[in-house]
Amino acid sequence: MSEHFPDQLLAQLPGLLVPWFLRAKRDLEWRNDPTPYRVWISEIMLQQTRVEAVKPYYDRFLAELPDVASLAAVDETRLLKLWEGLGYYRRARNLQAAAKKIMQDHGGVFPSDYEAVRALPGIGDYTAGAILSIAFGKPFPAVDGNVLRVVSRLAASREDIDSPKIRRELTDALAAVYPAGQCSEFTQSLMELGATICLPNGAPLCLACPLAGICLASRNGLTDEIPVRKSKTARPVKEFTVVVLRDASGRYAVRRRPETGLLAGLYEFPNLEGHPDETALKTAFHAVKIKRSGTARHVFTHVEWDMTLYRVETDDPPAGFEWVPRDALRSETAIPSAFKAALKLALDSDPFPGGKP
Secondary structure, three states, X not given: OOOOOOHHHHOOHHHHHHHHHHHHOOOOHHHOOOOHHHHHHHHHHHOXXXXXXXXXXXXXXXXXXXXXXXXXXXXXXXXHXXXXXXXXXHHHHHHHHHHHHHHHHOOOOOOOOHHHHHOOOOOOHHXXXXXXXXXXXXXXXXXXXXXXXXXXXXXXXXXXXXXXXXXXXXXXXXXXXXXXXXXXHHHHHHHHHHHHOOOOOOOOOHHHOOOOOOOHHHHOOOOOOOOEOOOOOOOOEEEEEEEEEEEOOOOEEEEEOOOOXXXXXXXXXXXXXXXXXXXXXXXXXXXXXXXXXXXXXXXXOOOEEXXXXXXXXXXXXXXXXXXXXXXXXXXXXXXXXXXXXHHHHHHHOOXXXXXXX
16 A cells, blocks of 8 residues: 555556557657667666757667677777767766676676666666566566656645655555556656656646546646655856867867766866966966857756856967867767867867868
């Protein structure tokens, strides 16, 4: 028995959601031939990333790394370049670590046992449930914010959906109603409803919802109040000056970040904390030309970066950087999304009119 999610409500979900899903589901590449590998890659990519943004990255990734063996064997530099633009690069490193574990411990075959899947690097309860239900047809729920929102509104629950206790309670309650032979469709129907109908921002599309007839929040006008989440602490903001630094031969300066910490092991453009004036920048980077080129902001999970961008040209390249041609920035060097505005400056135009490419 579930304390906050009535059994009689949850028992109605498969019969209402699965037929709706089969009629209304979006055509997504990873839903075609949902092998464990394809489901796994898509679910990791979709963490913290919108579906529309993931599509081209998923196609590119699968074209070059179509299976566990190729993912385990790829050079990390190439892996990170394939991941460029998706952010949260630890996800990519965990994918490769998990692929190597599958090759070593499971003979290259993706495991179908919950504990074995859960033990793979980067796979938590949600991803394990998604893989096991969608790819293997097993009754393991995949409970994330979408599912918590859907069922909280269904039951008009005012419990904090960020509570691990509530997440475990809902996971257990849903597992009890999984329909035999339709576990994959049921998991995906809950995901689809949360992504397309029972929306997180703005008004949910209750008139189009297959659960409208039984949803207590909709019936009682509570959809703008539910789900309930504890208030989050404001992110700290850090200020940086980022320099797109080019030498006389048309190469750009980058450097590799430390192997631990934020954006570990990825390449960045030269940057300094705070907002030093142009005189200080000229001295630091041996500048012969300098131009302020706008601002950018990047939001991480726990911190925000406010960046001021400068384009700088030097004929005396300072030490401590790697110098790469523009083509290498485009095709080889993994530049994280935090520096996408600086990368655009380097790729889209010369720092100064009349300069060399």
